[in-house]
Structures are given as structure tokens and as C-alpha cells.
Amino acid sequence: MRHAAVAVSTALTLLLAGAASAAELRVGYSSDITTLDPANHRSRVTEGVIHNMYDAVVTRTDDMKVVPEIAESFKQIDATTYEAKIRKGIKFHDGSALTAEDVKFTFDRLTKENAMGGKTSPRKSLVGPVADTIVVDPLTVRFKLGNPWPIFPAYLPFNQVVSKAHVEKVGTDGMATKAMGSGPFKLVEWRRGDSVILERFADYYGGAADIPPAGPARVDRLIFKVIPEPASRVAALMAGEVDLIDELPHHAIKQIEGNPKTRVLKTNGTRSFFIDLNNRKPPFNDARVRQAANHAVNRQLIIDRILNGLAVPLATLISPDSYGYNAALKPYAYDPARAKALLAEAGHPNGLEVTIDVDNAFKDQAEAVAASMSQAGFKASVRLWERTALTDLWKDPEKHDRQMQFRSWGDGALDPVGIFVPVLKSRDRGNFSGYSNAEVDKLLTAADTETDVAKRSKMYQDAQAIIHKETPLIYLWLPQDVYGASKRLKSWQPSPRGIIKLHRAQVEG
Amino acid sequence: MTPVALVERLLQLVPVLLGIAAVVFFMMALTPGDPVELMLGDALATPEQKESLRRDMGLDRPAPERFALFLKNAATGEFGMSFHHRRPVGQVILERVPATVELTLASMLIALVLGIGLGVLAAVKRDSWIDRVATVTSLVGVSMPGFWFGILLILLFAVALGVLPVSGRIGYAGEVPFVTRFLLVDTLIAGRVDSFLDALRHLLLPAVTLGLAMAAFLMRVTRASMLEALAQDYVTFAEAKGISRARVLFRHALKNALIPTVTVAAIETGTLLGGNMIVETVFGWPGLGRLVVEGIFTRNYPLVQACVLLYAVTYVLLNFCADLLYAALNPRVRL
Numbered sequence A: 001m002r003h004a005a006v007a008v009s010t011a012l013t014l015l016l017a018g019a020a021s022a023a024e025l026r027v028g029y030s031s032d033i034t035t036l037d038p039a040n041h042r043s044r045v046t047e048g049v050i051h052n053m054y055d056a057v058v059t060r061t062d063d064m065k066v067v068p069e070i071a072e073s074f075k076q077i078d079a080t081t082y083e084a085k086i087r088k089g090i091k092f093h094d095g096s097a098l099t100a101e102d103v104k105f106t107f108d109r110l111t112k113e114n115a116m117g118g119k120t121s122p123r124k125s126l127v128g129p130v131a132d133t134i135v136v137d138p139l140t141v142r143f144k145l146g147n148p149w150p151i152f153p154a155y156l157p158f159n160q161v162v163s164k165a166h167v168e169k170v171g172t173d174g175m176a177t178k179a180m181g182s183g184p185f186k187l188v189e190w191r192r193g194d195s196v197i198l199e200r201f202a203d204y205y206g207g208a209a210d211i212p213p214a215g216p217a218r219v220d221r222l223i224f225k226v227i228p229e230p231a232s233r234v235a236a237l238m239a240g241e242v243d244l245i246d247e248l249p250h251h252a253i254k255q256i257e258g259n260p261k262t263r264v265l266k267t268n269g270t271r272s273f274f275i276d277l278n279n280r281k282p283p284f285n286d287a288r289v290r291q292a293a294n295h296a297v298n299r300q301l302i303i304d305r306i307l308n309g310l311a312v313p314l315a316t317l318i319s320p321d322s323y324g325y326n327a328a329l330k331p332y333a334y335d336p337a338r339a340k341a342l343l344a345e346a347g348h349p350n351g352l353e354v355t356i357d358v359d360n361a362f363k364d365q366a367e368a369v370a371a372s373m374s375q376a377g378f379k380a381s382v383r384l385w386e387r388t389a390l391t392d393l394w395k396d397p398e399k400h401d402r403q404m405q406f407r408s409w410g411d412g413a414l415d416p417v418g419i420f421v422p423v424l425k426s427r428d429r430g431n432f433s434g435y436s437n438a439e440v441d442k443l444l445t446a447a448d449t450e451t452d453v454a455k456r457s458k459m460y461q462d463a464q465a466i467i468h469k470e471t472p473l474i475y476l477w478l479p480q481d482v483y484g485a486s487k488r489l490k491s492w493q494p495s496p497r498g499i500i501k502l503h504r505a506q507v508e509g
Numbered sequence B: 001m002t003p004v005a006l007v008e009r010l011l012q013l014v015p016v017l018l019g020i021a022a023v024v025f026f027m028m029a030l031t032p033g034d035p036v037e038l039m040l041g042d043a044l045a046t047p048e049q050k051e052s053l054r055r056d057m058g059l060d061r062p063a064p065e066r067f068a069l070f071l072k073n074a075a076t077g078e079f080g081m082s083f084h085h086r087r088p089v090g091q092v093i094l095e096r097v098p099a100t101v102e103l104t105l106a107s108m109l110i111a112l113v114l115g116i117g118l119g120v121l122a123a124v125k126r127d128s129w130i131d132r133v134a135t136v137t138s139l140v141g142v143s144m145p146g147f148w149f150g151i152l153l154i155l156l157f158a159v160a161l162g163v164l165p166v167s168g169r170i171g172y173a174g175e176v177p178f179v180t181r182f183l184l185v186d187t188l189i190a191g192r193v194d195s196f197l198d199a200l201r202h203l204l205l206p207a208v209t210l211g212l213a214m215a216a217f218l219m220r221v222t223r224a225s226m227l228e229a230l231a232q233d234y235v236t237f238a239e240a241k242g243i244s245r246a247r248v249l250f251r252h253a254l255k256n257a258l259i260p261t262v263t264v265a266a267i268e269t270g271t272l273l274g275g276n277m278i279v280e281t282v283f284g285w286p287g288l289g290r291l292v293v294e295g296i297f298t299r300n301y302p303l304v305q306a307c308v309l310l311y312a313v314t315y316v317l318l319n320f321c322a323d324l325l326y327a328a329l330n331p332r333v334r335l
Helices: A002-019 A044-050 A100-111 A152-158 A164-175 A231-236 A250-258 A285-297 A297-303 A336-345 A359-373 A387-394 A419-426 A439-449 A453-470 B001-028 B035-038 B047-056 B063-076 B088-125 B129-143 B147-159 B181-189 B191-228 B233-240 B244-280 B288-297 B299-327
Strands: A024-029 A058-060 A067-070 A072-077 A081-086 A130-138 A140-145 A185-191 A197-200 A221-226 A260-270 A271-277 A311-313 A352-359 A378-385 A404-410 A473-475 A477-488
Touching: A024 A044, A024 A285, A058 A152, A058 A439, A058 A477, A058 B233, A067 A072, A067 A152, A067 A359, A081 A231, A100 A130, A100 A140, A100 A164, A152 A336, A221 A352, A231 A250, A231 A477, A231 B147, A250 A260, A250 A477, A271 A285, A271 A359, A285 A336, A285 A473, A297 A311, A297 A359, A297 A378, A352 A359, A352 A387, A359 A378, A378 A387, A419 A439, A419 A453, B001 B063, B001 B299, B035 B047, B063 B299, B088 B129, B088 B181, B088 B244, B088 B288, B088 B299, B129 B191, B147 B191, B181 B191, B233 B244, B244 B288, B244 B299
Parallel strands: A024 A221, A352 A378, A352 A404
Antiparallel strands: A058 A067, A072 A081, A081 A140, A130 A140, A185 A197, A197 A221, A260 A477, A271 A404, A271 A473, A271 A477, A311 A477
């Protein structure tokens, strides 16, 4: 049988070599998508594939700037009104024209209760307080918000525009498997669990004007092939079966770099790691002890040794790629002497015993932090918990006696409102440290409704300066996303969005 | 088997399935991790939006009530909506069953051919080098973990030699329309011999990985029972009558030796279903096993419950088939 297979494979290789002359790009994807309906999921891998078929009103550049996509222009009219002028001549894959009606239909479907076959879109919270979408003329649409929400543009790229006629024809059930957007690729077939096969949409309008080059996709066919096992994904890349893989395991980086046909691509992620300090109880109700803790962690060493160098140290919990990032602040320097001095000043001249709570997934990182702290005046130990139990325990900072919690928070929109507010505003949904500072609260509340982009950014930067000094948390690092690619793949770079949009990608040879 | 006995056996299924349903339901319900929180992550969501999602998933009701509803619906073949696919569970599962059945049948075929063939050979050439090689190989086959063996095969045949594909069911799925969802059948229906061979190449490594442990096990059973049969008086007698060696081996000895092998094979097929979860993950095989694994990680209760029930029914039915086969092959046994 094996001989037969070898003979057959030789014949097939010859056969397939002929067929491959049409440019085909294959992606080895770590998970299968759950649906093709842009409004009916909460999954980034699903969104990544959908973005190749459906375009949105606005999109992001690789360095995360929000720019118009199907819109010709996008602007704010007043505190609660935004207006998009849709580009003329945009076609859906069935040849019909995309108009303001389709945009309105898309947002009504996302925001109205029970608008999707009796259910409500799980993406409703990504649209914010949109109260109504108004068609001004066939190519102009206005979004009317219930209250000011300056990050509306930052969240708009998460929601792609669907065709009203198509949804009415196939229904919400049909939308799960029948994609029909205005994006650079159209659906050929989704083989559940196996692959999503797309082909170039010849009548594509060209994509965002601010992201050159515009024009139709540069490959004829795009296939997302599901390969969940990391080792198999790496093998598929090495064997030339795919040209791009996501979630490259760290241990395979050297192997991919060492192979003449493959390379490693990296980008900053959007998830910040930090340690909650219990600001309500001793010892961490003393700012000096908190600062000592920040001076006691050798971030760079841990990044190099435990995270294979694939992370950037953080000055606060805001990513360097984020809007409103304060670049003047530097990460706390590793300084055991300074840490010991601060501890002594705070009344702990003989060291301080502390425990870091962590769940299994990050045990090694928490242990490295504990080891580092133990060389700088602390006697730190690690206690393992099940994640959900830990969240329950820490949920109410008033009620528990725990000291430190190793944790992370993701912020896909890269706007402080998605991370700064929940984690450090008084009593917000992710504030487990119990930190409460009236001035920070004031700045964050004002920023929530400040519509001047520069002023709002300044507010966040000022607030960062305060939390940098007060250190309610130990700020740790921001891990990078790592991809493996063949050298045939050109004109594609990963971005912190984590979305693999291959409109401009090329394959050579 | 009399019709009464058959009905009796089928009725025994009911308490078994009820028990499994209860265990699975409460295991999932007690596993920490809130499906709503897992789905939304850290993203913006108001408490009202979370509640509305919880309502959509039916999770706003207490567990006993959900269990009663689950039983009631399961009786009519209705398993609710898969949380993440947001489609009926039955539909999601049915799409994935053919791939798993195809892989299981191929592995079984490999296991039967290799296992019985080598088992007979080892018994006949007892204590020769063939016997020793076969015995050691079977030991390795039984002890080797599937995920590791699978990766080794991939590295050798796909990466180093480049003769077989790494993962998936077919090179380019778009060329052959789904009819039965069994690719080996669909490619032939489409008249595409090249695609058929391609599908076969994709099937080879996962089927070998999955089938090897079973082959090793069958080989040991066959070898032992063949040795036992060869030592029987009727074999000596047949040989004394001057019947040819081949005829003695296959007509007289093997026919009897196969009885335990066949029953073991039927039961072991159930084990193959379990192995699917690993092999399907390693080889990117779009079957049921991987669906369950993904479902467990995302706390997709309805999906996992329905899949486990399906596995349980299959397993019980396979055992039932083993009993029937045993009776059919061995005239001394009557059910």
C-alpha cells in the first residue's frame, strides 16, 4: 500500500504542480471558524476569516489608525452623531450595489433586540450606545448615539456590512453558511472543520483608500485550512503545504528561522499582563511597598528566559500601540537596592512575605516573578488556583484578604477605555485591586465623553502618569503574536488586530 | 436471537443512556468556567447584554430544570443550539460524522489486515525472527501514544520525504461537491480519480496512526488464539489425514481462532472513537472528535452533551454487535 501511495503521490505532485500556476495562498489556521455571519459570533479567529469577505465602514491600518474603508469619508457631526459617506460603485459579490440602506440594515441587525431570528446579536456590546442609524441619502448614513461615546470609531471596524437583500433572502440561519459581502474575496465553500475556500472577487472596489495599493486581491484563491495541533501546523509550513500559520509555538521559532524557505513574523499583541496588588489592605495599601514591588521584578530577564524574548515590558498597563499611550513613562527599572530601601522605609526592614495567586496557565511566569522579588527584599511564594475560583475570590476587593493576583486583560480596540477604565477606575468591572483615586476617576470619566481626540488622549496620558507613580499594580509585559510564513508570501505584515486580512498579499514562484 | 431477547437488550440501553446523560450533564454543569464570560472575554459588555446572552443560551434557568429540559428534548432528538456556532447542535454534529466514520472504517481495515495477518504469521512461525519482530512491534504499537506517533509520521512522510500530506482530508476541497460527505465516495461520484487518490493519500497517515494500536492488540489476540487452536487435537488429526498445510491453517485452525479476534475487534472499534479526538486534532481531520474537544474548551454544553450521548449509543451498539457476532461465529453460544 505504501509503495502504491508513493507512486500515486509522485503522479499527483506532477498533476498538482500544473494546477498551482493560478496564485493560491493557503493559511494554516489554529481553529475553525464558528460561523460566516459577521453579526453572530464573538470570536477573533472567526472575525479574521470574515474580514476577507466582508468590508466595514472603517478599518485600521497596520499601525492601528482608523481609516475609512467602504466609506469615502467618516466624520463626527456632534457629540452623539457620526456621518459616513459611502463610496460610489461598491458592489456586493452578487453584483448588487452597496448603499446606505445596507449599512442601516447591518447596524439595526446588530443593535435591535431579537433582530436575528428571534435572538439578539452577541456583538451588540461592540456597537456601543447606537440608538438609531439614519439613511440621509442613498450614499450617506448617520449613526445617532444615545450618549457620547468617543470610541465609536475605534469599535466600528469590528462590525462588517452585510447586504440587506441577501440577509432577507437567506435568513439568519442561512447567513451562518452563505457569505455574501463586499470584501476582496468571495466564498467558494466552507467545509466545516476542514477549510474555508475563497476566491478573488474581480469587481472589488479596491479597499481602503488610505492603505495602498488599492485594487482587487492579488491571489486567485485563498484557503484557510484548519490545523489545530501546533506541531502539525509547523510541519505543514515546513512541507510547503501552507504559506502562513498563526500562533506559531515558541519552541518552533528557531526551526522556522533556520529553514531557508520560511520566516517568523511578529507583532505586539493586545493583552497586557500585570499583578493586582490588594490596595485596600496592608501591606499593599502603602504606595512605597507597591513601588518596591515594581522595582523588584526583573521584567527583561523574565521576558528573555521564560517568554523567549517575545514580549515588551510595560510602564503601565497601556500598550505602546494604544491610542492615548504616554510614551514619556518608562517601565520601572529592576533595582533590588531601591526596592529594599523602600520596604525599609515602609517599616519592613527585614523583608516582607507575600503570596502571588495564579492559575495554572501562568504558573511559570508567576514563579519567575516570585523568584525575582525574593532577591529584592520580598519573600514571595506562588499559590495555584483554578481560574474561575480565583476570579470569584478576587471579585470583591472589599471582602478578601488575598495579596497579589497574576492576571491579564485584553483590549482589542487598543483604546484605554477598554482596559484602563475597567481595571483601574473605582469599582469598575475588572478592578480587583480595589484601587480608587478621585483624580484618575475624574480624568477617565471626562475622557469617556470628550470628543476632541487630542484632549481626550491628553487625559489618558495624565491619568497614566498618576498610576505610574502610585503603582496600584505591578505592571509586567505585553506578549507578542507570532506567525510563521513561507518566503513566497509577500506584502503581508501582521498587525496587533490579530486579523489575517490577505487582500494585498502575494505569493511568488 | 429471539425477538424477545432483542427487545430486552435494547431496553437495557435506556438506563445506561439515562445514566450517561446525567453524568455528562452534571459534569459539564459543575466544571468551572462560565460560557458567557468565556465567549465575551474582557470586551465591553453591559450586565444587561450578558443577561440577554445568558437567556439566549438558556443558562438563566437552574441546572435541574435545564437537565429535565435536556432529557425531554433529547428524547425527540432535539439538542438545542450550539453556543458558538449558533446553529442547532444536531446539524453541527451531522456535518462532522462522515469524516469520523470514514477515518474509523479505514483504521479498522488497517487494524484487521495487519493485526490478523501478522498474528497468524507469528503463530505459525512461532519463535522465529518473524514472531519476535511482530511481538516487539505490537508492544511498541500498544504503548506508543497516538499524538506522538502521528507527529513522527508527519515529520517523516510529509516534511522529510514530502510524499504524503500533513493534514486535512483532501488537497483542494472545492473541486469535489459534497453528496454523501464521505470523500472517498464523493470523489468517485464526481468521476475524479485523481481526487479520490488524493483523498486516499490524506487518509493514510491518520488511519495508520489510529489503527496501529488496535492492530497491535488484535495481533496479540490472534497470535494467542491461533497458537491455542494449532495445539488442538482436531488440527493434529487433520494434518494426520494428509490435508494440505494451508487448508489446515485456514479452514480448520483460523476459523476457530478468529472467534475472540472478531469480538475484540468489535469492542475495540469503540476505543477507536476515543482515539479519534487525538488523531483528528493532530491531522486536522474535520471530524466529530475534534468538535468535542473544541466544545469542551469553550464550555459548549449542548454540543458536548449531544456528542457524548452519540458516542455512548455507538459504544453500546458496538458491544451489542460483538455479542451477536460471537453467537453467530460460535455455535455453542446462544443468546
